[in-house]
Amino acid sequence: MRCGWSFQKASSIQNDKRSRLSILSFILINAPTASEPGRDMTQPSKRFTAYRYLTGPDDAAFCHRVTEALSRGWTLYGSPALTYDSVNKRVICGQALTKEVEDAEYRADLTLGDL
Numbered sequence: 001m002r003c004g005w006s007f008q009k010a011s012s013i014q015n016d017k018r019s020r021l022s023i024l025s026f027i028l029i030n031a032p033t034a035s036e037p038g039r040d041m042t043q044p045s046k047r048f049t050a051y052r053y054l055t056g057p058d059d060a061a062f063c064h065r066v067t068e069a070l071s072r073g074w075t076l077y078g079s080p081a082l083t084y085d086s087v088n089k090r091v092i093c094g095q096a097l098t099k100e101v102e103d104a105e106y107r108a109d110l111t112l113g114d115l
Helices: 010-014 060-071
Strands: 024-028 047-057 075-085 090-102
Touching: 047 060, 060 075, 060 090
Parallel strands: none
Antiparallel strands: 024 047, 047 090, 075 090
16 A cells, blocks of 8 residues: 655654654554445545554664564564664664554544544
8 A cells, every 4th residue: 555655764764853752643544445335435434444554763762662562463564664863872662563443533733642
């Protein structure tokens, strides 16, 4: 599935002087399909696919964050990404996750970690 947006370049991560890296979160909305017979196409969908991208130093804490998300129903989306932060001399990991959310409408103010 191609999403149509671009992710933050590794060089901008390397230049990030903050001690904590933030979680990048994105949302993919499921469009109704022919597999939903009888659905009123004029009404908002009561389900969506949430997408989030976790980033952080390659350490046990990052692995625990991913493991916690998996235990809360999130699914790995693609392979992990690694880059080297030459300023702080450490490896930075990134992992995309998705979660199917039923009986809820997407809102831009959702806190993805609470899903």
